[in-house]
Structure formats: C-alpha cells, structure tokens
Amino acid sequence: MRRVSRFVVCVGLFCLSTSTSAGADPVSITSGSMVVTGPFGPAWISLSGTQGFSLDARVTPGEGHIAPLHTECSPLCDPGATISLAGFQGGASFVGSATLGENTFNLTGGLDDPAGVFLEFSGRTTLPGGADAPTVVMAPFTALGGVSDIASSTSALLRGRGIVSLWLSPVPPEFEVPAGWVVDQVEYAFSDTPAPIPEPATMVLLGTGLAVTAFRARRRNCKKIAAS
Numbered sequence: 001m002r003r004v005s006r007f008v009v010c011v012g013l014f015c016l017s018t019s020t021s022a023g024a025d026p027v028s029i030t031s032g033s034m035v036v037t038g039p040f041g042p043a044w045i046s047l048s049g050t051q052g053f054s055l056d057a058r059v060t061p062g063e064g065h066i067a068p069l070h071t072e073c074s075p076l077c078d079p080g081a082t083i084s085l086a087g088f089q090g091g092a093s094f095v096g097s098a099t100l101g102e103n104t105f106n107l108t109g110g111l112d113d114p115a116g117v118f119l120e121f122s123g124r125t126t127l128p129g130g131a132d133a134p135t136v137v138m139a140p141f142t143a144l145g146g147v148s149d150i151a152s153s154t155s156a157l158l159r160g161r162g163i164v165s166l167w168l169s170p171v172p173p174e175f176e177v178p179a180g181w182v183v184d185q186v187e188y189a190f191s192d193t194p195a196p197i198p199e200p201a202t203m204v205l206l207g208t209g210l211a212v213t214a215f216r217a218r219r220r221n222c223k224k225i226a227a228s
Contacts (some may be wrong), residue, residue, distance in 0.1 A: 027053045027100070029143065029160030030192040034089070034119075036061050037185045039069045045094065047190060051156060053147065055117055057096025057107055064089035068166055068183045076171055076180030080129040085141050085164050087188075090118030103152045119145035121188055123164060131170035131179045138165050141188060162190040 032047035036059065043059035061069065065088050072083040095109040098117050105115035125139035141164040148155035167185040 025051075026157035026159045027051045027147070028192070029053070029158060029190045031190055033162075033187055033189040034059065035185065035187045036066055036069065039066075039074070045089075045096075047160075049158070049160070052099060052101045053156070053158070054099045055094070055096070055147075057094040057098070057117075059089055060093050060095070060109065061089070063091070063093040063109075066186055068186055073181060073183045076177075076182055077127055078178075078180055079127060079131045082124060082126045085121065085123035085125060085139060085166075087121040087186075088119065090145065091116050098147055100147050100149070100154050100156060103149055103154050105149045105151070114150040115148065117145065117147045117158075119143050119158065121164070125164075125166070127168070127181055131168075131172075131181050134167070134169050136165055136167055138163050140164075143188070143190070160190045162188060164188050 027049045029047050029049040031049075032045070032055075034043070034045040034047075036043040038061075040062050041060065043061050045055060045057050045059050047053070047055040065071075065086075067084040067086040068077075072081075077083060091113070092109045092111060094107045094117055096107050098105060098107060098115065107113060107115060107117065121141050121143050123139055123141035125137055127137060128135055140161065142161045143159065145158040146155065147158060165185075165187045166183055168181045169184050171180050171182055173179045
C-alpha cells in the first residue's frame with residue numbers, strides 16, 4: 001500500500017503547471033540509463049534530453065517497481081517464459097538533482113518535495129529456453145513520464161525509448177523445484193531514436209495526477225500562512 005500511495009503522488013507531480021507546459025513539445029530523453037542491481041539496489045539514474053533536461057540521482061528501487069525484479073522473476077523465472085519489462089520510479093524513488101531549461105532543482109525523496117520526476121517503462125521479452133549458464137537478454141522498451149517544479153511553475157512531459165538489458169543467472173533444479181532464471185541486474189539504456197507520441201489516455205492519467213499535486217501544494221502553503 002505504501003508503494004502504491006507513493007506512486008499515485010509521483011504521477012501527480014506531472015500535471016501541475018499546465019499553463020507553462022500546455023502545447024509544448026514533450027522532452028525527448030536522448031541518452032543515459034537507469035541501472036538497478038537487485039530488488040533493493042544499489043541503483044542510479046543519469047539522463048539527458050531536449051529542452052535542457054537532465055537527471056542525476058540515486059534510485060531507491062523499493063519505492064517503485066521493476067517487474068523483472070519484483071514480480072516476473074521473483075524468486076525465479078521459467079526458462080522460455082515471456083515476461084514484462086514494465087517498471088515505474090519517481091518521487092521518493094529519486095534523490096539527486098534535475099534540470100529543465102534554465103531551472104535546476106533538488107530531489108530529496110520526500111513526499112512534500114516541490115519538484116519531482118516520474119518515469120514509467122514498458123516492454124516485453126522472452127527468456128532463453130535453457131537455464132544453464134549466465135547470459136544477458138536485450139529487448140526494446142519505451143518510457144513515458146514527466147518533470148515538474150512547483151516553485152518555478154515549470155513542467156514538461158517526458159518520453160523516450162531504448163534497449164533494456166537483463167543480466168540472468170541460472171539456478172539449478174533442487175528437490176522438486178525446476179531450474180530457472182534469477183535477474184541480477186536491469187539496465188534501461190536510452191537512445192536518441194524518436195519516441196512515440198503519448199496516447200490520449202496517458203495524457204489524461206498524467207493530468208489527473210498533477211491536479212492532486214496542485215491541491216497538496218496549495219494546502220501546504222495555507223498551513224504555512226496559518227502558522228505564521
């Protein structure tokens with residue numbers, strides 16, 4: 001429940017400043033990667049994109065979700081299985097800094113942060129049929145998300161695509177448990193290939209969430225005024 005609630009808040013970070021982002025082109029993430037080692041880290045992200053976007057942060061995987069680590073291959077994936085490469089990270093997941101245009105802001109990982117970045121990944125792949133030696137599986141992915149800073153009224157949608165790599169280790173059969181794969185590391189590596197335009201349903205999702213953040217920001221400001 002904690003992860004789900006934080007995820008909802010993360011989505012809310014990207015629909016706030018519609019006056020500055022409406023009609024603007026989404027930011028395309030052109031390079032960089034997010035690397036997650038094991039279900040609970042260590043992990044980090046470093047991205048660059050158009051419109052002066054950058055993100056450099058430590059990632060807390062337990063605050064988000066990476067399907068190959070948390071659901072698809074937990075504890076093992078069957079040889080030959082087709083699995084989801086989905087994932088999401090944002091809000092409390094990131095501790096570092098982000099830049100959009102001329103604005104740079106800190107990401108502390110707190111739920112009351114005035115700034116935030118959110119990314120949702122999608123894709124699928126099929127694992128090797130025999131779990132007999134360590135291997136790396138590569139497949140394409142797409143990503144959608146957003147970046148927003150309440151203090152500077154700055155926001156933009158994010159989009160990107162690239163190749164996700166899964167480092168797999170075989171687990172031999174034991175007792176009545178068959179052999180399988182365990183995922184040691186996941187890397188989402190972005191490229192400058194043009195990404196697809198977000199679907200209308202995705203835009204609605206992001207817009208609904210950002211309305212929540214706008215409400216929280218106003219309520220926080222009211223509390224500060226009342227306290228003074």
